[in-house]
Amino acid sequence: MSEERLMSKKKPAYPVTEQLNSYLREYNRNIRIPIFYEDLLRFSGSVVVYDENDEDTLWVRVFYNEFDREEIDLSLKRVYSILISDGSDSIIQYLNVDSIDYCTFGNSKPFRIKVRNILNDNYTYFYVKKTDASRIYGLELEHMLSPYNLNFLVYKDTLIEEHIAGIPGDVFIKEFLPQCTEMEKSQIAKEFVKFNERCMIRLLGDMRSYNYVIVATHDFDHVVYKIRAIDFDQQSFEGKFKVYRPQFFKENNVMVKLVRDKLQRSSVDQYKIEERSIVAKRLISYNERMEELLACARHDVISLPENVERLKVEILNFVQDVEFKKAANMGEILEAALDFVKRNYQDYNISKRLFNLGD
Known part of the structure; x- marks a missing residue:
């Protein structure tokens, strides 16, 4: 069966209801964060990201003007602290935002953030996406019904997802x-x-x-x-x-x-x-x-x-x-x-x- 016949052309994003928001607050998923998905769309330029075989990865590396970049970097470091650590600013001095990549492929059009610890060069990724209720149900079901725990945050129209390695x-x-x-x-x-x-x-x-x-x-x-x-x-x-x-x-x-x-x-x-x-x-x-x-x-x-x-x-x-x-x-x-x-x-x-x- 062809992919076109099996899948719908486009899936709409569904808003988060107040009832679902209450659920997310109860289980510490709904937390105030210092940056929104829309903020990351203010990039001033981009270049294509190629893999090691020089093939297009469908991601582009985005750039911001100097003033925006400074503000965005600090906010993304704070998001990392909230997602991975205790949410305090104490670790921010040891973090560097190495890259911000944007993908126009698929429904979620995510930003991929690479954060590096400058003390030991270890790095990790997280994703910034527009909130979609069905995606949140999917994340919660995966957390409860699969062998794996998932770490994500929701605030208004922005979803932060921890990277799944593999x-x-x-x-x-x-x-x-x-x-x-x-x-x-x-x-x-x-x-x-x-x-x-x-x-x-x-x-x-x-x-x-x-x-x-x-x-x-x-x-x-x-x-x-x-x-x-x-x-x-x-x-x-x-x-x-x-x-x-x-x-x-x-x-x-x-x-x-x-x-x-x-x-x-x-x-x-x-x-x-x-x-x-x-x-x-x-x-x-x-x-x-x-x-x-x-x-x-x-x-x-x-x-x-x-x-x-x-x-x-x-x-x-x-x-x-x-x-x-x-x-x-x-x-x-x-x-x-x-x-x-x-x-x-x-x-x-x-x-x-x-x-x-x-x-």
């Missing part, structure tokens, strides 16, 4: 995957199955290979590979169910082939069950916070009416659960999907305990 999926597939051992390829295939299942469960769309990263961790006798989403723009927006399943994007064909070549059907089913169980456990662990987030989503508009109608029918046909038919908006579809996973996990464990008692 090798971009498209780069990994092209340059690193061919060098992996057969055992490593089997492990990557397993992780793709689990990643595919996790995205589908929590309705995170558009996980083409450049929207996730591969994280390689060296254990004492081997390398462990994990897959992490890095783009949350397409949380619960599209009406096509396939958009929420990374296996259906042509950019992931190599990973899908890897699964077919390396895993038996029974293993694929086992890994899907494992991931559903892990997500269900996280849902139970974050029960109160998740209920508050879903309450916000139920009263929010984060998609188009036609997308809502199409998605609930497609999921209903997939899982045969009448709860999806009752859903009136994307928040209710999301709630039904997560409840379906939790309910099946709890029913299975109750049945297992009763069976054991019967023995």
